Amino acid sequence: MNEEQALTPVITAGLNIKDDHFDYSMAELNNLATANQMTVVESLVQKTDHRDAATYFGKGKVEELATILADDGVETVIINDELSPSQIRNLEKRTKAKIIDRTGLILEIFANRARTHEARLQVELAKLQYQLPRLHTSASQRLDQQTGAGGGGFTSRGAGESQYELNRRVIQNRISHIKHELKQIKKSDQTQRKQRDANQIPTIALVGYTNAGKSTIMNQLLARFGDQDKQVMVKNMLFATLDTSVRRLVFKDHKQLLISDTVGFVSKLPHQLVSAFRSTLAEAASADLLVQVVDFSDSDRQLMMDTTQSTLEEIGVPEIPMVTIMNKADLTDSRYPFREGQNLIMAANDEKSIDALVELIKENVFKNYVTKELLVPFSDGQVVSELNERATVLNTAYVDAGTQLTVELPASEVGRFETYIQD
Ligand SMILES: Nc1nc2c(ncn2[C@@H]2O[C@H](COP(=O)(O)OP(=O)(O)OP(=O)(O)O)[C@@H](O)[C@H]2O)c(=O)[nH]1
Ligand SMILES: [Mg+2]
Incomplete structure (x- = not known):
C-alpha cells in the first residue's frame, strides 16, 4: 500500500442506544477509518432510545451534522452501524455528503486489501450482495431504452427492462458466476487439505x-x-x-x-x-x-x-x-x-x-504420543529411515539382530510398527 497516499478527511457518527460498549465501538470505527486511508476530523454522537426510521439520527442531529460538515469542509461521513438503503439516501440528501455505513467501510477495507484471487472474489461477492438491495429504483434512474447506457457491456437489456432491472440482472449474473468459481477453488483446496491430512x-x-x-x-x-x-x-x-x-x-x-x-x-x-x-x-x-x-x-x-x-x-x-x-x-x-x-x-x-x-x-x-523400543532387522532398513523421518528417534543402537531404536510416535501409528516393538 502506498503510505504517501492522501488521506480522505471524514466525520464519524454514532447512535448510542443503551450500548455499554459504545465508546469502544466508536473508537474501533475510527481505527477502521484510519485503516482505510481516512483521517477522522471529528466524531459526533447522539444518545437516544431509538433510531429514526427515515434518517437514522434525529432531525436536530442531522442538522448539526450538516453544519459541521460545511464548517470543516468535509464531504464524507462514516456511520457506526448498518443503515437501510433509504436511510443512506435520505442522509445524503440532507447533508450533501457521501454517507458510508460500518458495513460499507469494512467492505471497502477488504476490497482494497484483498490480494489473492480467492480473497478478491469473496470480497466482490460480499460487495455485490451489499449493493443488490441498495440499487436505486427511482424514475431518474430509468434511462432511455435505446441508449443501452450502463449495461456493463456484456449483457443487453431485454424488452421493457428498466435500467434498474438491468443492473439487478447484471449483478445477479455476476454473483452466480463468482459463486461457481469459488466452488471450484474450494474443491482444489479440499484436495490439498486431504493430502495434508493423509500426511498426518x-x-x-x-x-x-x-x-x-x-x-x-x-x-x-x-x-x-x-x-x-x-x-x-x-x-x-x-x-x-x-x-x-x-x-x-x-x-x-x-x-x-x-x-x-x-x-x-x-x-x-x-x-x-x-x-x-x-x-x-x-x-x-x-x-x-x-x-x-x-x-x-x-x-x-x-x-x-x-x-x-x-x-x-x-x-x-x-x-x-x-x-x-x-x-x-x-x-x-x-x-x-x-x-x-x-x-x-x-x-x-x-x-x-x-x-x-x-x-x-x-x-x-502431540499428547497422544507414546515412547516405544523397537528392534528393526537390517533387512528392513527402509523402516529405520521412515522412523527417522516421521517419528522422534530418541536413541539408536546397532546390535547383532538389527537396529535398536527408542522412538516417540503418535499412538495411532503404533500398529504399523507392531512387529518391531519389543516389550
Ligand atoms: N508491544 C507489543 N506489540 C506487539 C506484540 N505482538 C504484536 N505487536 C504489534 O501489534 C501490531 C499488530 O500485530 P499483527 O501481528 O499484525 O496482528 P494480527 O493479529 O496479525 O492483526 P490482523 O492481521 O489485522 O488480524 C503490530 O504493530 C505488532 O508489532 C507484543 O507482544 N508486544
Ligand atoms: Mg495478521
Missing part, C-alpha cells in the same frame, strides 16, 4: 481479534522453527492479514506441524462477509488446535474474546481444543511468560515467551 501432520491455527499479534507470533515461530523467507506481513492496523497463510514448523526433535495465520475478527462483522470468513477460515475449521491470540494490553479484551467466540460459532468452526495466548504483556505490568493451565501470558518479541508457547502447543498437539 497436525495443524494449528492462530485465531483472534484483529491487531492482537497473530502474524507477529507466526513470524517469531518461523524465525526459529520454519522458513525465514516465508514471513507474513505485520502491521499496526486493523485487518492487516486478509488471506490465510499456511507454514510448516519443524522442531529439533523432528516433530512437525502446520500453522495457519488467518484474518482477524471485528465486532459487528457484516453478515455479507461471514461466508468470506467461512472460506478463509476453513483452515482453522480443520485444525487440531486453535491458538487464540488476545491483546492483553487492551482493556476491552474480554469483549474481543467474546467476539472471537461468537464469530467462530457463526462461521461454523466446530468445537476444537483451544489455548489462549494473552499477548503484548510487555505493555502491561504483568509478569511473563506466565503459564496458567491452557492460558499463557506472553510477549511476541520475547524468546522465553516463544519457548513457553511452543511447549504449550506441543503438549496439546
Whole structure:
C-alpha cells in the first residue's frame, strides 16, 4: 500500500442506544477509518432510545451534522452501524455528503486489501450482495431504452427492462458466476487439505481479534522453527492479514506441524462477509488446535474474546481444543511468560515467551504420543529411515539382530510398527 497516499478527511457518527460498549465501538470505527486511508476530523454522537426510521439520527442531529460538515469542509461521513438503503439516501440528501455505513467501510477495507484471487472474489461477492438491495429504483434512474447506457457491456437489456432491472440482472449474473468459481477453488483446496491430512501432520491455527499479534507470533515461530523467507506481513492496523497463510514448523526433535495465520475478527462483522470468513477460515475449521491470540494490553479484551467466540460459532468452526495466548504483556505490568493451565501470558518479541508457547502447543498437539523400543532387522532398513523421518528417534543402537531404536510416535501409528516393538 502506498503510505504517501492522501488521506480522505471524514466525520464519524454514532447512535448510542443503551450500548455499554459504545465508546469502544466508536473508537474501533475510527481505527477502521484510519485503516482505510481516512483521517477522522471529528466524531459526533447522539444518545437516544431509538433510531429514526427515515434518517437514522434525529432531525436536530442531522442538522448539526450538516453544519459541521460545511464548517470543516468535509464531504464524507462514516456511520457506526448498518443503515437501510433509504436511510443512506435520505442522509445524503440532507447533508450533501457521501454517507458510508460500518458495513460499507469494512467492505471497502477488504476490497482494497484483498490480494489473492480467492480473497478478491469473496470480497466482490460480499460487495455485490451489499449493493443488490441498495440499487436505486427511482424514475431518474430509468434511462432511455435505446441508449443501452450502463449495461456493463456484456449483457443487453431485454424488452421493457428498466435500467434498474438491468443492473439487478447484471449483478445477479455476476454473483452466480463468482459463486461457481469459488466452488471450484474450494474443491482444489479440499484436495490439498486431504493430502495434508493423509500426511498426518497436525495443524494449528492462530485465531483472534484483529491487531492482537497473530502474524507477529507466526513470524517469531518461523524465525526459529520454519522458513525465514516465508514471513507474513505485520502491521499496526486493523485487518492487516486478509488471506490465510499456511507454514510448516519443524522442531529439533523432528516433530512437525502446520500453522495457519488467518484474518482477524471485528465486532459487528457484516453478515455479507461471514461466508468470506467461512472460506478463509476453513483452515482453522480443520485444525487440531486453535491458538487464540488476545491483546492483553487492551482493556476491552474480554469483549474481543467474546467476539472471537461468537464469530467462530457463526462461521461454523466446530468445537476444537483451544489455548489462549494473552499477548503484548510487555505493555502491561504483568509478569511473563506466565503459564496458567491452557492460558499463557506472553510477549511476541520475547524468546522465553516463544519457548513457553511452543511447549504449550506441543503438549496439546502431540499428547497422544507414546515412547516405544523397537528392534528393526537390517533387512528392513527402509523402516529405520521412515522412523527417522516421521517419528522422534530418541536413541539408536546397532546390535547383532538389527537396529535398536527408542522412538516417540503418535499412538495411532503404533500398529504399523507392531512387529518391531519389543516389550
Ligand atoms: N508491544 C507489543 N506489540 C506487539 C506484540 N505482538 C504484536 N505487536 C504489534 O501489534 C501490531 C499488530 O500485530 P499483527 O501481528 O499484525 O496482528 P494480527 O493479529 O496479525 O492483526 P490482523 O492481521 O489485522 O488480524 C503490530 O504493530 C505488532 O508489532 C507484543 O507482544 N508486544
Ligand atoms: Mg495478521
